[in-house]
Amino acid sequence: MHIVTPLLQTRVGDLQVGLKLDNLQPARSFKLRGIGLLCQHHAARGVRRFVCSSAGNAGYAVAWAGRALGVPVTVVIPQTTPEYMRVRIRSLGAELRCEGAVWDEANAVALRLAEAADTAFIPPFDDPLLWQGHASLVEELARQCATPPDAILVAVGGGGLLLGVLEGLRRVGWQRTRVLAVEPEGSASLASSLAQGRVVELSAPRSLATSLCVKRIAPALIGACRAADVVPLTVSDSEATTACVRLAEDHGQMIEPACGAALAPLYAGHAALRGLRHVVAVVCGGQVVTLGDLARWQGEQNAA
Known part of the structure; x- marks a missing residue:
């Protein structure tokens, strides 16, 4: 990608x-280098939704990859993410949730959402x-x-x-x-x-x-x-x-x-x-x- x-x-x-x-x-x-590869990997396995946590860049990249692959995306952001980034992520068709004061708190929510069936968690940085x-x-x-x-x-x-x-x-x-x-x-x-x-x-x-x-x-x-x-x-x-x-x-x-x-x-x-x-x-x-x-x-x- x-x-x-x-x-x-x-x-x-x-x-x-x-x-x-x-x-x-x-x-x-x-971010698209690694996130694109990881999203393609999960899409090939039949995953039906991507969930990620992000302060901005990773969420936009997952939303971009999800749109390209035809997989719905939920992005969980912290309160520090500026409004224009929220608009940009939504413009790619992603669902957006704002949770917590910092990324780590948003990440905890994203991990819970990713427990749903046929859902893959796309971390912003911690995956081989x-x-x-x-x-x-x-x-x-x-x-x-x-x-x-x-x-x-x-x-x-x-x-x-x-x-x-x-x-x-x-x-x-x-x-x-x-x-x-x-x-x-x-x-x-x-x-x-x-x-x-x-x-x-x-x-x-x-x-x-x-x-x-x-x-x-x-x-x-x-x-x-x-x-x-x-x-x-x-x-x-x-x-x-x-x-x-x-x-x-x-x-x-x-x-x-x-x-x-x-x-x-x-x-x-x-x-x-x-x-x-x-x-x-x-x-x-x-x-x-x-x-x-x-x-x-x-x-x-x-x-x-």
């Missing part, structure tokens, strides 16, 4: 940067088939890059994209490529979990990057990160929105704060990039954002 997305070459300071534009997927985020689908992104990079990059920048919420990237690196043999796993300061479950060697549940994750606000990461991330060269980073909401504005001004791409988080270390000149020459940044989504958001963030930066 997903398409092969472009790799846009540019420079940020002294760095050669490849921008992997997965915001150009039909569902406007990388999702990771297999997301790994296709790195397989594309292996064909698009002349040489393996020194590092790949990836935004992290629950960790589905990161697990897919790690699987993709294994498939293409890029063991020396470092992964810079970027989280918002107010929702950094991965950094805490890796530091303590166990999944750490956050009491109240907070960030403008609502797509990355989860209380805990996928448990599989602990072992996967230990087996690879993964460096967790955190960025502020201001750094994430600055990156959104910069990408719009420099390359005409409209992205959301969750995606801006992955690009923020580039524009902020983060110390983790020192000594690197060639990196790839996954431009993971441009769904949870409006032109009004970009204008407001630009105004805030000009006033600072």
Whole structure:
């Protein structure tokens, strides 16, 4: 269901940067890679309804896949999901329910709904088939890059994209490529979990990057990160929105704060990039954002 997305070459300071534009997927985020694969798998088994929990992107991708496959969809969202995302999900024919203050609470409701007969639960990040689908992104990079990059920048919420990237690196043999796993300061479950060697549940994750606000990461991330060269980073909401504005001004791409988080270390000149020459940044989504958001963030930066 997903398409092969472009790799846009540019420079940020002294760095050669490849921008992997997965915001150009039909569902406007990388989510369609894994979710499309998982939905096709369940549809082939005769499932008659998909149920998912989502802050926005995953729900839109499941609704998109369900419409393509002719399978009805129920999406359970938290209160933080903006109204325009609710309209977009409904426009694809999905039933929408709003439950809970954060994604984890919406997820609990979705799991109960998915107990119905002939119904499949489509998680936003925690399923091996999702990771297999997301790994296709790195397989594309292996064909698009002349040489393996020194590092790949990836935004992290629950960790589905990161697990897919790690699987993709294994498939293409890029063991020396470092992964810079970027989280918002107010929702950094991965950094805490890796530091303590166990999944750490956050009491109240907070960030403008609502797509990355989860209380805990996928448990599989602990072992996967230990087996690879993964460096967790955190960025502020201001750094994430600055990156959104910069990408719009420099390359005409409209992205959301969750995606801006992955690009923020580039524009902020983060110390983790020192000594690197060639990196790839996954431009993971441009769904949870409006032109009004970009204008407001630009105004805030000009006033600072």
